Amino acid sequence: MREFTRLLLYAAAFIWLMITGYPFVFMVQTSLKGQMDFFTQSIWALPVPCRVANYDEVLRTGxxxxxxxxxxxxxxxxxxxxxxxxxxxxxxxxxxxxxxxxxxxxxxxxxxxxxxxxxxxxxxxxxxxxxxxxxxxxxxxxxxxxxxxxxxxxxxxxxxxxxxxxxxxxxxxxxxxxxxxxxxxxxxxxxxxxxxxxxxxxxxxxxxxxxxxxxxxxxxxxxxxxxxxxxxxxxxxxxxxxxxxxxxxxxxxxxxxxxxxxxxxxxxxxxxx
Amino acid sequence: MLGQERSRSFTATAILFLLPAVAFYVVYMLLPIPMSFYYSLFKWDGISPTKVYSGLSNWDEMLHDTIFWGALRNNIVLVVLSILIQLPIGLILGVLLTSRIRFVKLFKTVYFIPMLLSSVAIGLLWKYIYDPTFGLLNSFLRLIGLQHLTTGWLGDPATALFSVIGTICWQYIPFYMILFMAAIVGIPDELYEAAKIDGASDLGCFRHVTLPLLRGTISMASILSLVGSLKYFDLIYVMTEGGPNHSTELMATYMYKKAFHSFEMGYGSAVAVAMFAISLIAAVAVMGVTQYDARAL
The missing domain is CATH 1.10.3720.10 (MetI-like)
Known part of the structure; x- marks a missing residue:
């Protein structure tokens, strides 16, 4: 019974970790993709090739x-x-x-x-x-x-x-x-x-x-x-x-x-x- | 030791030191209250030198304005759902982070992050999470085989308000979590030991020790949630601007749009004064109720 409670606690902690943390992973992951890649690939795809061009562009726009x-x-x-x-x-x-x-x-x-x-x-x-x-x-x-x-x-x-x-x-x-x-x-x-x-x-x-x-x-x-x-x-x-x-x-x-x-x-x- | 000379120099210093704070406070916070009421008696665009006195016609119009009543209703939905969702989840997370599990520091660090970010950043991020085609939420639902649940979220008047409230909860739950954590840490260990000796399970400890001792914290959290929800603006404005078709309109977004999009400063002021009055009444009422509670404890 105690083992079960512990398991439940870890499951809850992990789920909330994903709910809070994953949006930021999604944010950074997407920021490293080209616009075309983003539209054509699955959103779960890793940013390969990894591009920092978006950051350059952001800096260029002041x-x-x-x-x-x-x-x-x-x-x-x-x-x-x-x-x-x-x-x-x-x-x-x-x-x-x-x-x-x-x-x-x-x-x-x-x-x-x-x-x-x-x-x-x-x-x-x-x-x-x-x-x-x-x-x-x-x-x-x-x-x-x-x-x-x-x-x-x-x-x-x-x-x-x-x-x-x-x-x-x-x-x-x-x-x-x-x-x-x-x-x-x-x-x-x-x-x-x-x-x-x-x-x-x-x-x-x-x-x-x-x-x-x-x-x-x-x-x-x-x-x-x-x-x-x-x-x-x-x-x-x-x-x-x-x-x-x-x-x-x-x-x-x-x-x-x-x-x-x-x-x-x-x-x-x-x-x- | 307090000679007359010393007390005279006290008074001079007191006035001099208080002056800047009082000046800022009076000019930017106190005067605006009667000014808003005054402006609400005029038809005015805020810029032209001529205001047209119109008596209480702005107020009359507001009381018959279905959009305003809809906004007030949305505000009430937001208050109720905020308290019903944020407090229990905040409490569960608070218990979680004070129990003896590993990686607590990692969990705590990540859980708190939404508190730090601007509503603009959070609103933008979630706007793309809710995106019908490229959004994280619909993609996730498709991934786990729940295609039939995918929808337009923010674009659909039936789901827009609840979607936005979801994001608001995501943003504010960490605050209640920290609040409950601090309260739980303050509960003496002996109480739990005594309960254990009496044969209480983990759940029993929570129900008969933790929960009763958190009553004060829970009512304080409810007040904070209520007052915060009545003046909510940033996130909704960034995510939906009150749309589609006013389905996420709040008093604050409606007031802003009336005053600064359609330049009806008089009407906007009437909505602002109404908001002020409603918040004040709600705060006083809740404080009365909880004070009563505190005495009953």
Whole structure:
């Protein structure tokens, strides 16, 4: 009976491994085929001869630019989120400010606001500010939308830091700002890195604001570039699979190298969010 | 030690430090809520300087719009099926990965991958998995002799919604798996040992130890699934754009298309406000119900 249970467990584990993993095998396998080969052979056929021509073609159509654009927006936004959220969290967790409770509750309520209610007003506002079509136009909504979760995690973390450290800093002549910069911020680095990983993945994959606020193909982020690829090359399945492989494999590699950190970040963020 | 001078410098610092966060929050998150409601009272294309005030006519139109009601119905189907499919499979996988089997690390690594990818990448990949002629799914069905089950999947209004929900489950099951794993790891070993001594089988341990202790996690997972399903957009937009014939339309895709394809910003805003209200009511209701549950425990 116990042997039977074990067998059942392995069978279930293997089936789910195939369901999750095989689509990626299919993606890479197809990306190495020529278009004609793909249409004439069985889809299970191995890519012989193996061609990397699809990847060359993807690069030639300016895919690297989308990578660059995504990196630009993501790095700026994540840096701003960390800075703005830690400034606010410091006050909310450590300073005796009269409106702290009210402000914290207001931010927490923000975690419940669905992004779609912001879409049309943010579109109108971005046009008025002259940022429509610019990558910088994405930074505002990206920062705002991810602030509540970041503040929630950071405030909780900073509350746990020992009070004595601050008093010591004050006796040594540190202002509140100096205490924040020299004592509280360095001590918060575990929480900061969790937030950074979570927000990096969320923003790297963001789609709907990019769809609404970007119009110029030169400014497209990776998700926009991918999405437009199917419209442009919809019938060339191997080419699309090459573009998909190129855009997903770096993230998967990063994940395999720093697995614990990524899983922890994703779960912390999603739970609080 | 807290002299008046120190507390004054506290207040100045507090205001200065809070200012950037409050500014981002108010401009991009709070103001849009009344703004959306305001826009919903106009006929407007979003670009021209003139808005035409139309009172509640957008709202009236929405309440008689069968596509909107269809979208709401699809959203409800998505909520129910998400909870019924994702949670049990996530739980089974969580149990699997915490049991003593080999290659756990390999399984865990691969199982989690869909969580990392953008909905755009997943949507595109699955669009080609569901492809009627060259797709992985139909090819697999032909391979194992189930030709009669092959169909157009996304192209057929009868199967499109369920096909898309299948992909959504594939994307989100890893999240619930990790959630349940963390909860199961937290259950003390002594409970299982005691159950074993009392003669419980593996299945008995699961039913009488694991499951009761996971009640809190299960209700939290249900809330997350509910809130997430009501605002779903990316994947459906990439895979079907709400088609064919609105069979996969959700409130979010309908709102987006009204506002940014047909440039009816007023109408789109009305749908957005309705979505906001429905999500809020659902979240508050579920929280009320689960709080009641927590007390009953």
């Amino acid at each position: 895919f690297l630019r989308y990578f660059g654009n995504s990196a630009f927006v993501t790095v700026i936004s994540v840096t701003l989120i960390l800075l703005v959220a830690s400034l606010a969290s410091y006050v909310l967790s450590r300073l005796p400010f009269r409106f702290n409770r009210f402000i914290l509750v207001a931010f927490m309520a923000g975690m419940m606001i669905p992004v779609h209610i912001m879409l049309i007003p943010v579109y109108v506002l971005t046009r008025r500010m002259g940022l429509y079509g610019s990558l910088l136009g994405l930074v505002g909504p990206y920062v705002a939308f991810n602030l509540p979760v970041a503040i929630f995690i950071l405030t909780g973390f900073m509350k746990e830091l020992p009070r004595e450290l601050e008093d010591a800093a004050y006796i040594d002549g540190c202002s509140p700002a100096g205490t924040f910069w020299r004592v509280v911020l360095p001590l918060s680095s575990p929480a900061l890195s969790t937030i950074a990983v979570y927000n990096f993945i969320i923003l790297w994959n963001e789609f709907i604001f990019a769809l609404v606020l970007l119009n110029d193909p030169k400014k497209w982020t990776l998700t926009m570039g991918l999405w437009n690829y199917q419209g442009q090359y919809g019938m060339n399945i191997p080419l699309i699979m090459a573009a998909l492989s190129m855009s997903t494999l770096p993230l998967i590699l990063f994940y395999i190298l720093s697995q614990e950190k990524v899983v922890k970040g994703m779960v912390a963020g999603a739970l609080k969010g």
